[in-house]
Amino acid sequence: MKKKLLLLMAAVVLLLAACGDSSSDSESEIDTIVLADAGWDSIKVHNSIAQRIIEEGYDYNTDVTSGSTAATVQGLRDGDINVYTEVWTDNIKELYEESIESGDIEQLSVNFDDNVQGLYVPSYVIEGDPDRGIEPLAPDLETVEDLKKYPEVFQDPEDPSKGRLINAPSGWAVEQAINEKFETYGLGETFNNFGPGSDAAIIADLASAYEAGEGWVGYYWSPTAITAKYDLTLLKEDPYDKEQWNEDKSTEFPPNDVVIAVHKDFPEQAPGVTEFLKNYETSSALTEEALNYMEENGASPEEAAEWWMKEHEDIWSSWVPEDVATAVQESLQ
Numbered sequence: 001m002k003k004k005l006l007l008l009m010a011a012v013v014l015l016l017a018a019c020g021d022s023s024s025d026s027e028s029e030i031d032t033i034v035l036a037d038a039g040w041d042s043i044k045v046h047n048s049i050a051q052r053i054i055e056e057g058y059d060y061n062t063d064v065t066s067g068s069t070a071a072t073v074q075g076l077r078d079g080d081i082n083v084y085t086e087v088w089t090d091n092i093k094e095l096y097e098e099s100i101e102s103g104d105i106e107q108l109s110v111n112f113d114d115n116v117q118g119l120y121v122p123s124y125v126i127e128g129d130p131d132r133g134i135e136p137l138a139p140d141l142e143t144v145e146d147l148k149k150y151p152e153v154f155q156d157p158e159d160p161s162k163g164r165l166i167n168a169p170s171g172w173a174v175e176q177a178i179n180e181k182f183e184t185y186g187l188g189e190t191f192n193n194f195g196p197g198s199d200a201a202i203i204a205d206l207a208s209a210y211e212a213g214e215g216w217v218g219y220y221w222s223p224t225a226i227t228a229k230y231d232l233t234l235l236k237e238d239p240y241d242k243e244q245w246n247e248d249k250s251t252e253f254p255p256n257d258v259v260i261a262v263h264k265d266f267p268e269q270a271p272g273v274t275e276f277l278k279n280y281e282t283s284s285a286l287t288e289e290a291l292n293y294m295e296e297n298g299a300s301p302e303e304a305a306e307w308w309m310k311e312h313e314d315i316w317s318s319w320v321p322e323d324v325a326t327a328v329q330e331s332l333q
Contacts, residue, residue: 048305057324068171117221166218
């Protein structure tokens with residue numbers, strides 16, 4: 001009787017252990033890989049490139065979750081999002097470092113690190129454009145602080161007594177940095193700080209002003225289709241200094257490593273895709289090629305990604321094993 005009882009207990013222990021192992025296995029399995037879309041074109045293109053490779057080369061389903069920077073980074077921390085192909089690390093420095101230090105997310109690679117951002121004006125505002133018959137509108141404009149001397153050049157259509165500066169969209173991490181710059185440089189005396197509803201709203205506003213040869217000033221960044229299409233000048237600020245930046249944002253934006261990051265569980269859930277993403281590396285120039293294709297052809301991010309992959313097979317195929325590259329190549333035919 002005693003032996004039977006011991007055998008029964010051993011069987012129960014083995015059964016519980018097996019159940020525990022099964023639970024662990026199911027937690028490590030993943031069918032659909034979710035990527036973050038924080039709203040700008042370049043992240044949409046990089047998502048589309050990654051999705052094509054993940055779906056055709058590794059046989060996973062993919063999905064995209066859209067939202068503000070804060071919401072999508074939180075989604076990555078919580079595991080609702082698996083992959084973030086463009087984390088602009090210095091735009092969310094504290095949040096990013098906290099997420100890395102807590103172990104919630106893991107950085108896999110630097111997508112590109114040769115980017116710039118800040119307040120731009122069309123170059124004809126400063127230099128004129130003889131071909132279009134445009135005289136310089138603000139020939140002595142060099143710095144962000146100089147803007148307050150030229151409100152009439154950037155007249156706010158809703159408040160003609162002041163100029164209008166176009167900020168980043170609400171919810172973008174850089175919006176607060178522009179707000180601080182606006183205060184630091186005393187621009188509120190002669191300018192209104194205008195919050196656009198989206199990146200598309202900034203582009204439409206800039207395009208309208210540019211085609212008319214009118215004054216325009218606002219936040220933008222490179223690489224983008226817009227900085228590739230239009231001749232823009234980045235207004236000068238003091239060289240980046242960490243202490244000065246933290247105090248009042250009165251310097252250039254900090255240098256940004258734009259990285260690919262994943263949720264902490266992802267390397268175990270999809271080890272092959274993780275290795276691919278560790279090898280994923282482009283540049284501002286390469287990214288801008290796809291964005292320029294979008295702009296010139298009215299293409300979607302998916303179409304631009306496909307075009308880019310056909311143009312740069314040597315680059316992306318080096319990120320993956322030969323059999324994966326072959327499967328993806330066949331899908332591009």
